[in-house]
Structures are given as C-alpha cells and as structure tokens.
Amino acid sequence: MLANNHQTRMLSNLTGYFRPKSTAETLALLQKNSGTILMIAGGTKLVSSQNDTVRELVDITGLNLDYIKEDMGVIRVGATTPLQKLVEAPIIKKMYNGIVSQAALLTQRSRMIRNMSTIGGELITTKSLSILYCVMLVLQAQVRIAGGEEFALAMNIFLNKKGVAGGLLMEVLIPYIRNYTYTGMSGIFPTQQSAPIILAGARLSLNKGLCENVKIAITGTEKVPQRIPAAETLIEGRRLSSETIAMAAERVYEAYKPMPDALASEEFRKEVSRLVVKKALHQCLERAEAEL
C-alpha cells in the first residue's frame, strides 16, 4: 500500500483554475490564450493525460450547458451533457432506433466515466475511431459555437482551429426526422472493453419505398471518421435490398482509405469495411421491414 503522503502528479504545471458563470466571461478568459489555457468539463481525458503544458483551466460546467431538449424538430444537447444522460434520456433512446444512446454506451463502457465525460468533450477530442462522431455524421448533426454560428459537423473547421481558438462549443443540434427513417450501426470489437477496430453507421429515409437522404459513415480513416458519398449516391432513389446493399458495400470498399494502427492493419480494415457497412444497412432494412 502506498504511503499516505503519496500524491499523483497529473497536470504538474497547473497553477490556475477558473469557474466563469457566463459565456462572455469564458470567452474573455480564453482570449488570453497563450497556448497554455484549456477548457474542462468532465475532464476524464485531460486529468489522466500527463499534460505538463497546461497552466490554467477554465471550468465550463457553470454555464448551464447540461441539457437535452426538443425544439421544433431538432434535439438540442448541451455541450457539457454527460454521456450517461445520452444513454438514459427517453427521447434519445427513442430517436433513430436508439443509435445515439448505443453510441454513447459503446464510447465509454464504464458508467463511472460516462457520468463525467461530456458530449462536447468527446466530439472535440474526436479521433479516427470515434463512435459518437461517426453517428453524429450520419445524423447530420451540427454544432453551435459561442457567438451563434453553426457549422456542419464535418467539424474539420472547428477541430482544425484546435478547439479553443475556434470558440466555445455550446451545443450539438440533431435534426429529428421521425417518419420512415431508419438507422444501423455495426462494428468489430477485439474485446468488450476496447474501441472498435472499425465501425460503420448508416441512416436513410424511405419515400414510397425508395431511399432518400442516405448517409453512410465509417471509422478508421485518418484523423476523424468520414462519410462515403459515393456509396450514399448509389442507394439514393433506389429500393433498399440485399443487392443494393451489396453494391453500396462494394463502393465503400473502393472509396475507403483506412489507416493502420495498433488494432489493425490498413489491409484488414479495408477488407472488413464491406462487412460492417452491409450489416449496418441490413439493420436499416430490417427496421424498415418491421415497421412497414
């Protein structure tokens, strides 16, 4: 057992901790950015990061950004909403076959981390294997940054500005199309606790039996998950069937540019991309058949 004077040495150069009560106050603090000031909400990644650069933290949990509400067909999720709330909230569980709840559950298997980790924090620290980001892509979610601007969630613009300089992420906006819209998600996980080697998400609507508004996204690409427009276009306007699904999966295989890492090689990811896309689209088909 460790001696009682043991102290962990996280964030060893941290000297300042601020708790602003308003967006204006927060932005003013972030304006003094010298590269050593960061925001904290859940902090689960930051606290364990051994980051010796950060000197000041701005705690944004006092800005009342922990909410989930429906507003004229859009689900608005505040940036500091914990992932566990996405798992539990009835409206999130209900919408789009529960894909957002499931993504939150798969993103962090431990409830203790989900109780702290926030949707904003997860999206800002998105990497190549991010399940939540992949799902937000297929749902065409947008983000609202302090100042009232909205960016489409390619998020490259926001992420490339390295978060702080890009502004304060206030909320995530998920358009909620209720009728004849189906989702699917399929991944390959080496263990129950690990990140997926690869994961595909899909969403489509049916209009008189024909697909529209098709979105397919896949993880394991460089930087952040990507949509595959070539596969989406192939299904758009067609009936969803095993044949069209197979064709779309093949189109993903052709267009997909995976990256290698410790979990899998480029070749493996490319090879299994067909499988996960097929499974995701088949889920959409099964859900459509069950409802119609």
Place this chain on the structure above:
Amino acid sequence: MKLSFTLNHKKKIFEIPPNRTLLDLLRSQGLWSVKHGCETGGCGNCTVVVDGKAIYSCLMLAAQAEGKRVETFESIRELKEYGFLKEVFMHYGDIECGYCVSGLMMSTKALLDSIVEPTEEEIVEALAGNVCRCTKKPLPIPYIMEATKKMRGKW
C-alpha cells in the same frame, strides 16, 4: 485555491493546489477506502459517489467537486442495510485481497440510490467499470439481487 464541498454529509473547506485529484484529497483526509489503483480510469478501485453518481476519483480534480456532495465507503460502512451487501461480496464474491470491494460497494450504492430493484442487466452494466484483479470472476449477481431485496425489507 479554496474549495468547499459536502464530504460524507459534512460540509468541508480545503486549501489545495489546483492539480490535486479528488482521490489524493480524500486519502489525505484519512479516507483510506478510496484506493490508488491504475489512476487512469480502468480499475474502479477509487470509485466514490458525487451528487449521486459513481465516478472515478482518480480522474476528477478536487476543484471539480466544488459545491457537490461527495460520499465514500466510510459513509455507508456501518449502515445496517449495507451489511447485507457487504456479506454478499465477502462470502460469494470470491474476494481475495479485498482491494476492490470499497469501489464495488460505492458503484452498487449509486445504482441502488437511483433504481429500487435493478435487473441483472442493470447491475452488470453499472459494475462494468470495477475490476477485481485477483479473481476476475463474474460478479455474484443473484446474491447481489438477493441482498437488494433484503435491503428493501422484501426478503
């Protein structure tokens, strides 16, 4: 920096450096049930309950606890109803060193505070973040459910 929160039902004020974790602070107060484990959010040995939610105290800065209610195993150790649960882990959990028990108990407490009679699935999901390094055996779920009923006076 000054920090104030409710610790085991008593309001406390501390003077701390901003980088101090909640884990370190609690242990400095003699609350040894809160264990150093992996310190990366992987084992659950440092689990405490903050505002009714189970969290890893190794991943939380003490500063983040400002104004909150923090509970450790010391707050429930002597309570009669939690005796049923302690018995379950001790007798049926195949516990060896005992290091993981306080974290398991706090995760269970947080679950039972929010769900009166959790299902087997809910118990498994809630305790998924607590790892027993010694045995790695499955949790004694039926006995936990039995203890839950006893705690509610339904056994």
